[in-house]
Amino acid sequence: VTNHFEGGDGVSTQAKFDEFWTGVATRYKNDPRVVMYEIFNEPVHSDTGWVTTEADWIAQRDWANRTVAMIRSIDPVRPIGVAGLNWAGELKYVGANPVAGQGIVYIIHPYSFVNGNFGYLTAAYPVFASEIGFDNARTSIYRESRYTGGLRYREALEAYLRAKGIHWTVWHFGTYGPALLTDFANNGTSNYTPTEAGAWFRDKLQQADGIPFGTGPAAAAGSEYDKAFDGNIATFFDYANANGGIAGIDQRSARRIAKLKFYPRSGYAGRMAGGKFQGSATSSTEGYVDLATIKSARDGQWAEIAVTHATPFRYIRYVSPAGSYGNVAEINIIPAP
Numbered sequence: 001v002t003n004h005f006e007g008g009d010g011v012s013t014q015a016k017f018d019e020f021w022t023g024v025a026t027r028y029k030n031d032p033r034v035v036m037y038e039i040f041n042e043p044v045h046s047d048t049g050w051v052t053t054e055a056d057w058i059a060q061r062d063w064a065n066r067t068v069a070m071i072r073s074i075d076p077v078r079p080i081g082v083a084g085l086n087w088a089g090e091l092k093y094v095g096a097n098p099v100a101g102q103g104i105v106y107i108i109h110p111y112s113f114v115n116g117n118f119g120y121l122t123a124a125y126p127v128f129a130s131e132i133g134f135d136n137a138r139t140s141i142y143r144e145s146r147y148t149g150g151l152r153y154r155e156a157l158e159a160y161l162r163a164k165g166i167h168w169t170v171w172h173f174g175t176y177g178p179a180l181l182t183d184f185a186n187n188g189t190s191n192y193t194p195t196e197a198g199a200w201f202r203d204k205l206q207q208a209d210g211i212p213f214g215t216g217p218a219a220a221a222g223s224e225y226d227k228a229f230d231g232n233i234a235t236f237f238d239y240a241n242a243n244g245g246i247a248g249i250d251q252r253s254a255r256r257i258a259k260l261k262f263y264p265r266s267g268y269a270g271r272m273a274g275g276k277f278q279g280s281a282t283s284s285t286e287g288y289v290d291l292a293t294i295k296s297a298r299d300g301q302w303a304e305i306a307v308t309h310a311t312p313f314r315y316i317r318y319v320s321p322a323g324s325y326g327n328v329a330e331i332n333i334i335p336a337p
């Protein structure tokens with residue numbers, strides 16, 4: 001539950017705000033479907049020229065303390081999301097001035113930026129990105145080109161969020177920017193065609209999670225087999241031996257696989273030609289059948305192979321070709337919906 005507060009009749013008051021959260025907390029305090037209360041979407045101090053100072057955050061923090069205490073008097077346990085100022089754009093003063101009470105989750109909306117102004121906080125508190133997204137079809141803050149940190153925004157963000165243990169939800173399921181769809185109708189008459197961002201995040205939401213397995217030792221620390229599944233295209237599996245390198249995922253349960261996506265180690269795309277993806281329902285070491293063979297891979301690009309095998313598999317592995325040292329930067333396994 002998040003409050004995009006506009007007051008209904010266009011007039012926002014503290015009394016209406018308090019009435020909203022008192023009512024929501026009373027109604028949902030025992031409802032397991034509600035994960036969190038996010039008290040206020042994208043707060044901003046417009047009276048300070050859109051620049052946030054530590055004093056601004058302390059004022060916001062004091063207001064949040066009051067809101068948290070009000071909700072806690074009704075619901076003592078539900079996590080409460082508190083967003084940073086500048087449209088949930090930074091949390092840099094929170095560490096020194098945290099909100100009082102237990103179960104506080106700090107909210108960030110990292111559109112076109114990835115930085116330590118929010119990531120540092122995970123050392124002490126939970127942080128949740130309640131909006132992420134991009135939209136390259138518009139000239140706006142949502143364009144990926146606004147991010148200049150080396151990788152594309154989408155990949156830099158994924159690597160950073162995963163490294164920091166920050167979970168996320170993606171905005172916006174519709175045609176409003178940053179759009180996930182090119183057509184949307186509430187009455188079910190549209191095709192819900194995904195945009196570029198929509199297809200990207202759809203795959204990310206469907207992507208198999210699991211326990212990595214593979215061959216070792218690595219050629220160097222930091223290039224173990226699990227680096228093929230860490231959500232970071234800059235890290236890669238590099239086996240100590242030229243032949244026989246394997247990197248796989250135990251999905252914990254068998255699922256039919258719809259497609260496989262992979263990204264080569266930078267500068268070594270040729271080492272993936274002839275590599276195979278295999279699936280097994282038996283164990284991580286036996287019972288494998290071939291799902292796909294890689295003909296070629298291109299440097300700096302994702303490649304995608306559709307899988308038509310109807311059998312569900314629990315274990316999926318990449319079997320690298322001879323002479324390749326197992327090299328692969330990233331493997332995404334996409335089960336059928």
Ligand SMILES: [Ca+2]
Binds near residue numbers: 227230232236
């Ligand atoms: Ca990686």
